[in-house]
Amino acid sequence: xxxxxxxxxxxxxxxxxxxxxxxxxxxxxxxxxxxxxxxxxxxxxxxxxxxxxxxxxxxxxxxxxxxxxxxxxxxxxxxxxxxxxxxxxxxxxxxxxxxxxxxxxxxxxxxxxxxxxxxxxxxxxxxxxxxxxxxxxxxxxxxxxxxxxxxxxxxxxxxxxxxxxxxxxxxxxxxxxxxxxxxxxxxxxxxxxxxxxxxxxxxxxxxxxxxxxxxxxxxxxxxxxxxxxxxxxxxxxxxxxxxxxxxxxxxxxxxxxxxxxxxxxxxxxxxxxxxxxxxxxxxxxxxxxxxxxxxxxxxxxxxxxxxxxxxxxxxxxxxxxxxxxxxxxxxxxxxxxxxxxxxxxxxxxxxxxxxxxxxxxxxxxxxxxxxxxxxxxxxxxxxxxxxxxxxxxxxxxxxxxxxxxxxxxxxxxxxxxxxxxxxxxxxxxxxxxxxxxxxxxxxxxxxxxxxxxxxxxxxxxxxxxxxxxxxxxxxxxxxxxxxxxxxxxxxxxxxxxxxxxxxxxxxxxxxxxxxxxxxxxxxxxxxxxxxxxxxxxxxxxxxxxxxxxxxxxxxxxxxxxxxxxxxxxxxxxxxxxxxxxxxxxxxxxxxxxxxxxxxxxxxxxxxxxxxxxxxxxxxxxxxxxxxxxxxxxxxxxxxxxxxxxxxxxxxxxxxxxxxxxxxxxxxxxxxxxxxxxxxxxxxxxxx
Numbered sequence: 046x047x048x049x050x051x052x053x054x055x056x057x058x059x060x061x062x063x064x065x066x067x068x069x070x071x072x073x074x075x076x077x078x079x080x081x082x083x084x085x086x087x088x089x090x091x092x093x094x095x096x097x098x099x100x101x102x103x104x105x106x107x108x109x110x111x112x113x114x115x116x117x118x119x120x121x122x123x124x125x126x127x128x129x130x131x132x133x134x135x136x137x138x139x140x141x142x143x144x145x146x147x148x149x150x151x152x153x154x155x156x157x158x159x160x161x162x163x164x165x166x167x168x169x170x171x172x173x174x175x176x177x178x179x180x181x182x183x184x185x186x187x188x189x190x191x192x193x194x195x196x197x198x199x200x201x202x203x204x205x206x207x208x209x210x211x212x213x214x215x216x217x218x219x220x221x222x223x224x225x226x227x228x229x230x231x232x233x234x235x236x237x238x239x240x241x242x243x244x245x246x247x248x249x250x251x252x253x254x255x256x257x258x259x260x261x262x263x264x265x266x267x268x269x270x271x272x273x274x275x276x277x278x279x280x281x282x283x284x285x286x287x288x289x290x291x292x293x294x295x296x297x298x299x300x301x302x303x304x305x306x307x308x309x310x311x312x313x314x315x316x317x318x319x320x321x322x323x324x325x326x327x328x329x330x331x332x333x334x335x336x337x338x339x340x341x342x343x344x345x346x347x348x349x350x351x352x353x354x355x356x357x358x359x360x361x362x363x364x365x366x367x368x369x370x371x372x373x374x375x376x377x378x379x380x381x382x383x384x385x386x387x388x389x390x391x392x393x394x395x396x397x398x399x400x401x402x403x404x405x406x407x408x409x410x411x412x413x414x415x416x417x418x419x420x421x422x423x424x425x426x427x428x429x430x431x432x433x434x435x436x437x438x439x440x441x442x443x444x445x446x447x448x449x450x451x452x453x454x455x456x457x458x459x460x461x462x463x464x465x466x467x468x469x470x471x472x473x474x475x476x477x478x479x480x481x482x483x484x485x486x487x488x489x490x491x492x493x494x495x496x497x498x499x500x501x502x503x504x505x506x507x508x509x510x511x512x513x514x515x516x517x518x519x520x521x522x523x524x525x526x527x528x529x530x531x532x533x534x535x536x537x538x539x540x541x542x543x544x545x546x547x548x549x550x551x552x553x554x555x556x557x558x559x560x561x562x563x564x565x566x567x568x569x570x571x572x573x574x575x576x577x578x579x580x581x582x583x584x585x586x587x588x589x590x591x592x593x594x595x596x597x598x599x600x601x602x603x604x605x606x607x608x609x610x611x612x613x614x615x616x617x618x619x620x621x622x623x624x625x626x627x628x629x630x631x632x633x634x635x636x637x638x639x640x641x642x643x644x645x646x647x648x649x650x651x652x653x654x655x656x657x658x659x660x661x662x663x664x665x666x667x668x669x670x671x672x673x674x675x676x677x678x679x680x681x682x683x684x685x686x687x688x689x690x691x692x693x694x695x696x697x698x699x700x701x702x703x704x705x706x707x708x709x710x711x712x713x714x715x716x717x718x719x720x721x722x723x724x725x726x727x728x729x730x731x732x
Contacts, residue, residue, distance in 0.1 A: 123157040126383030132167040134390055135374050144374055147385055152227035154209050156378045158727055161706040164380055165388035165729030171413045173394045176403040176558065177587065180396045181359065181368045182346050185300060187417065189355035190721025192299040193222055194291065198711035198723045200444055200610060203295045207303065207354065217286040217665040224277040229375040230352035234308050238273040243307035245271035247316055253336040257639035259301065260622070261293045264662060266640050288665040292614055296716035305343070306352040313339045356387040356726040367395035378726055388729035400558040407699055410434030414707060414728065416441070416698035416720060422488055422561050424697060435702050440695035444714025445606030448560035450498045450618055451688040452604070452629035456645070458597040461543055470526040472685045476515040477523040478576045484568050485691050488561040497689040498618045499678065501609050506674050511682040520575045527576060541577040550579045552600045556590040562603050565690065594624070597631045604628065606693065608716045613661055613670060615716060618687040619677050620654035621647055629686055650680045705731045
């Protein structure tokens with residue numbers, strides 16, 4: 046076991062180093078391509094590191110080297126095939142006159158998706174199971190990944206996807222995207238700049254649908270302006286430099302603007318429908334407000350009629366279980382031989398009642414591809430059953446530093462807890478009171494190391510001093526910090542009392558199984574008892590957890606890290622970034638996300654992190670971004686707002702042996718939209 050993991054980790058480190066270097070340019074090289082060019086045509090590409098230095102022309106991708114020099118590299122773009130082919134099930138519909146020929150369904154410049162192993166075979170149903178009530182809600186981001194630009198599997202480059210290319214002005218304020226001419230929605234209607242304009246004018250700027258504009262679309266508090274240049278050219282303009290926009294466009298944030306089909310959704314919007322008619326539709330659908338109806342019709346989880354641009358479209362949703370999807374006949378991506386993707390005909394995603402049922406059915410071979418909700422603690426179990434279950438086990442390094450980030454609610458609604466949790470000495474005590482070696486040995490098979498929630502070792506933002514800060518096990522020192530705070534009174538059971546005389550009881554809560562969170566809670570209960578702190582471990586379902594977070598009632602919660610390979614993508618644990626993500630600073634994060642219109646304005650060092658991040662966004666100079674983020678890390682070291690336990694083990698993917706084109710090497714992370722960055726549309730079943 047240890048030898049296998051060691052090899053995996055060595056490979057993981059190399060891949061993450063590549064990803065960090067690629068990101069270190071601050072933003073990808075501007076892209077100026079109208080279509081995929083033939084192999085015979087030679088183009089020139091800029092090769093850069095940490096700074097962008099213009100040469101004659103820049104094209105499809107950024108290639109990064111470790112020296113700050115400029116060279117010209119001869120590259121060839123993947124050619125558009127001369128002839129296109131389609132799945133047999135679609136060919137039958139064409140033959141029956143129910144569907145146009147494949148040449149008419151594809152755009153003039155379809156995306157040509159490279160394959161991992163070989164050109165695939167058409168057919169089959171991909172089965173997944175998930176221990177959650179809503180198993181397909183995450184598919185739009187995680188599996189379909191319909192962004193203008195995409196990260197590759199290694200998290201090392203950003204390349205075209207819905208956009209065939211783009212151009213960025215010298216100041217980093219204007220981003221012009223070329224869409225694919227002739228690209229279509231799943232109902233055959235054109236996908237054009239009007240759809241992105243609909244998102245901007247009728248969704249983003251509508252207060253009912255978007256009470257506050259997402260921070261990634263703001264610079265210095267001013268929202269982006271999106272304008273149509275032509276049917277297939279759209280421009281995003283900011284009032285000032287946005288040094289992170291291209292990177293964010295290729296992450297989970299960039300998914301948000303892509304699924305708003307104007308010709309369909311406008312029939313549920315007051316800008317296009319008479320009020321009495323819209324009110325009648327709203328009432329008939331049992332909603333109180335029009336925007337509830339609109340959001341319901343926009344939801345792929347609720348509405349099978351919604352036109353999409355994904356490889357598959359849902360044909361059966363809740364309450365049916367499993368949820369079923371079928372290939373999109375107008376999907377605009379082909380393989381290098383002109384075969385329209387996806388290769389796989391259908392999806393079947395089943396909800397099961399628990400992680401234990403998920404494990405039993407997974408090792409029995411009932412899934413074809415599964416990486417979310419697998420648990421590294423079951424690695425030996427997965428390996429022991431792989432022949433019986435007819436699957437292989439793939440380990441992918443994670444782009445985030447830990448699967449167990451502890452967020453103490455330093456902005457607690459309870460004023461007593463806010464004062465106690467807000468004292469950095471309390472957080473120091475909690476960290477020093479964790480016996481990380483014990484947890485690593487028991488839950489991570491020894492394949493981890495003590496670590497705070499900080500940039501990965503392979504990240505250009507890595508800082509050793511913070512990564513290992515307060516990670517030693519020192520209960521004597523921890524108790525001294527608590528005594529110094531004046532928390533010296535104890536009850537008859539030895540538990541410390543709050544200043545108001547109540548027992549110091551901290552509820553550790555979680556709702557999913559993306560890490561060994563139940564077990565970690567049990568370890569913390571025993572370890573922090575030595576500090577005189579009572580811990581209550583509670584598991585909540587997703588809706589109750591969301592309610593508690595929204596009410597700011599939680600004490601301590603746990604979640605995975607996020608983007609620590611390049612943490613300025615989404616610094617959720619380094620500042621109050623987003624109320625759903627920055628779980629220990631919900632009211633402050635709500636203030637930041639809303640541009641000061643709601644929530645609670647932070648003060649002191651917390652506000653300093655906000656100001657520093659805004660400065661990071663305001664520059665395209667990577668060295669300046671690093672310098673500013675180091676200052677954010679220094680504030681985090683001093684305050685230790687979030688507590689880490691140890692580094693993450695690899696992501697475990699279970700893949701049926703006949704399910705091919707799943708890469709052996711990839712990086713898994715939320716901002717990479719994994720497995721979207723591995724291009725599931727080119728997975729196939731080999732006969």
